[in-house]
Structure formats: structure tokens, C-alpha cells
Amino acid sequence: VAMRSVKRIDEWLFGPFLRLNYIQIEEEINELYRSNFKLIKMFQDNPIVKKCGENIQTRITKFKEHLRILAVICNPGMVERHWSQISGFVRQERQLLLS
Helix, strand or coil: CHHHHHHHHHHHHHCCHHHCCHHHHHHHHHHHHHHHHHHHHHCCCCHHHHHHHHHHHHHHHHHHCCHHHHHHHCCCCCCHHHHHHHHHHHHHHHHHHHC
């Protein structure tokens, strides 16, 4: 579960996002979260394994914060005009942060 979680999150974060399927990602990340939660409970008596599970759970939780963004960018209805609007917004935000 730990290796699969790390591998999948890295694929979703650093791979090409045009091939991502938000619904599948949401289902899989929720399944990974539940499986990892069960493993943490199962290994309460083994602090090393428990800590590893808690670290993975933290990583999964942080990734889940980005699901709304994925829902938008993975939307098949996104067209060039939408990407232009997003690019403009990001440029404005970046300029504000740098000034």
C-alpha cells in the first residue's frame, strides 16, 4: 500500500495531466487512504511501521487537498479559452507575489 501510494501520487503530481481521469484518481486516493488507515491501526504495536504508515497518510491527505484543482484541469470541457484565462490569472498572481 505504501509503495503504491507513493508511486501513484508521484505519477499524478509529476506526470502529464492531460491523461488524468479525476474520477478514477478520486476513487483510488480514497481507497488508498482507507487501506492505509487500516494498516496503521493494525500495526499499533510496531512503532516503525506505524510511523511509516502515518507518513504515507500525511502525504495522501496533502494530495487530497489538490483534488478540486484536478477536477477542473481534468475536465474534458476545458478549451483553449479557459487555459488562456487560467494562464492570465496565474501570471497576475505571480507578479503580485514577486512584487
